[in-house]
Amino acid sequence: MKKLFIISFLFITLLSCKDVINEIPQNPFLITPYSFSYNTSLLPPPRIPSDNPLTEEGVQLGRMLFYDPILSSDSSQSCNSCHNQANAFTDNNNQFSVGVKGTVGKRNSMAIFNLMWHIDGFFWDGSADILRHQAIQPIIDETEMNETIDHVIMKLNRSPLYKEHLQKAFLESTFDEKIIGKALEQFMLSIVSSNSKFDRVMLGLESFTDEEKVGQVIFNSESIPLKDEVDPNNPQNFGADCFHCHGNSLFMRREFLTNGLSDNGDKGLGDVTGNPNDNYKFKTTSLRNIEKTAPYMHDGRFKTLEEVVQFYLSDMNASSAVDLSDSPNLHALKDSVYLSPEHKKALISFLKTLTDESLLTNEKYSSPF
Numbered sequence: 001m002k003k004l005f006i007i008s009f010l011f012i013t014l015l016s017c018k019d020v021i022n023e024i025p026q027n028p029f030l031i032t033p034y035s036f037s038y039n040t041s042l043l044p045p046p047r048i049p050s051d052n053p054l055t056e057e058g059v060q061l062g063r064m065l066f067y068d069p070i071l072s073s074d075s076s077q078s079c080n081s082c083h084n085q086a087n088a089f090t091d092n093n094n095q096f097s098v099g100v101k102g103t104v105g106k107r108n109s110m111a112i113f114n115l116m117w118h119i120d121g122f123f124w125d126g127s128a129d130i131l132r133h134q135a136i137q138p139i140i141d142e143t144e145m146n147e148t149i150d151h152v153i154m155k156l157n158r159s160p161l162y163k164e165h166l167q168k169a170f171l172e173s174t175f176d177e178k179i180i181g182k183a184l185e186q187f188m189l190s191i192v193s194s195n196s197k198f199d200r201v202m203l204g205l206e207s208f209t210d211e212e213k214v215g216q217v218i219f220n221s222e223s224i225p226l227k228d229e230v231d232p233n234n235p236q237n238f239g240a241d242c243f244h245c246h247g248n249s250l251f252m253r254r255e256f257l258t259n260g261l262s263d264n265g266d267k268g269l270g271d272v273t274g275n276p277n278d279n280y281k282f283k284t285t286s287l288r289n290i291e292k293t294a295p296y297m298h299d300g301r302f303k304t305l306e307e308v309v310q311f312y313l314s315d316m317n318a319s320s321a322v323d324l325s326d327s328p329n330l331h332a333l334k335d336s337v338y339l340s341p342e343h344k345k346a347l348i349s350f351l352k353t354l355t356d357e358s359l360l361t362n363e364k365y366s367s368p369f
């Protein structure tokens with residue numbers, strides 16, 4: 001079996017007739033290179049760790065593990081329990097997730113898509129360096145799946161079905177922690193979201209409504225602090241300045257930042273690094289599929305997008321846990337933006353164009369069982 005070499009890379013034709021290659025270094029252990037099907041004029045080329053190139057077999061094994069309660073101590077919970085596809089892989093609108101022992105966590109579950117373009121820093125506080133290390137944490141976390149790695153390995157090694165898939169994917173005969181991490185990493189990296197109305201408008205296949213167009217301008221324009229200077233006919237004059245932190249085609253900035261939330265005792269990155277300059281910095285998440293991932297922020301404090309917009313455009317000033325004048329990114333927002341109720345509505349309409357219905361239903365990402 002080890003003599004199996006890949007002889008060819010798979011080229012696939014996409015919507016735009018552009019080719020995407022999962023750039024895999026020559027590796028005798030691979031069987032079928034995984035082929036991505038997204039449009040490269042919308043999102044960057046694949047970014048895959050060189051020591052874990054994606055294969056169809058590896059992604060499939062990871063998908064099985066993701067949906068299998070075998071990873072939890074009482075077989076009641078899979079990754080999917082708190083990362084449901086219909087909610088862009090977040091936890092069914094729950095503010096906090098409930099683990100196998102009935103314990104409640106303190107952070108809101110995070111969406112899983114386009115992870116291959118994230119910075120190496122997972123969880124709201126960046127406490128996991130790379131994805132395959134992240135993937136082990138929920139298994140052993142007492143407040144989540146509450147299992148031991150040794151026990152998971154034993155259960156998997158006992159299963160003829162898993163042994164068969166392990167052999168196909170990694171040409172190995174026994175599971176270990178590294179392989180479990182790598183398989184889950186492969187499946188999660190394979191999840192791509194790039195088929196929202198926004199994307200189709202970018203490709204010239206659809207058009208925004210007038211309201212969505214105004215919302216897009218507001219999203220992408222800096223705010224003008226002084227209400228007196230506002231020209232009510234020009235949305236560029238009262239932008240909401242979202243693009244500085246949630247811009248580009250991924251709708252996220254690959255940084256841990258503070259966005260002026262009030263203190264709830266969670267210092268985020270600061271608690272991980274111990275550096276006071278990192279206090280209240282959290283992962284700047286993508287706004288793609290944001291309509292489906294309520295509630296919002298690391299502690300799920302806002303139930304609706306209306307509440308989020310209200311926070312950014314007025315409440316933030318009064319309550320911020322950090323001095324906003326020290327934060328150049330929030331400078332434009334700090335003196336408040338003047339948005340009429342219609343413009344707030346337009347901004348939210350634009351955010352809703354980022355919903356990718358195909359992500360929520362794509363069988364490639366759904367349960368294999």
Ligand code: HEC
Nearest residue numbers: 078079082097098099107108109110122123124135138144
């Ligand atoms: C009990 C609910 C629960 C289960 C089960 C669970 N997760 Fe999560 N997941 C969360 C929560 C809550 C967070 C955010 C935690 C934090 O930042 O402290 C999270 C964060 C993540 C992230 C970080 C995303 C990012 O952008 O940084 C990934 C990836 C992830 N989970 C994958 C998994 C995988 C893989 C499994 C199964 C092995 C799993 N989760 C099981 C609740 C859960």
Ligand code: HEC
Nearest residue numbers: 240241242245257259282284285296297298308312329330
């Ligand atoms: C200074 C950078 C910055 C700016 C400007 C900014 N954001 Fe954010 N945004 C963040 C960070 C950081 C988070 C994560 C904060 C947390 O949970 O602690 C976030 C979180 C969010 C969330 C919740 C994401 C989730 O997964 O729960 C939404 C929605 C959001 N921002 C929308 C917007 C909108 C709309 C604007 C413009 C009005 C905007 N943001 C402007 C940095 C920013």
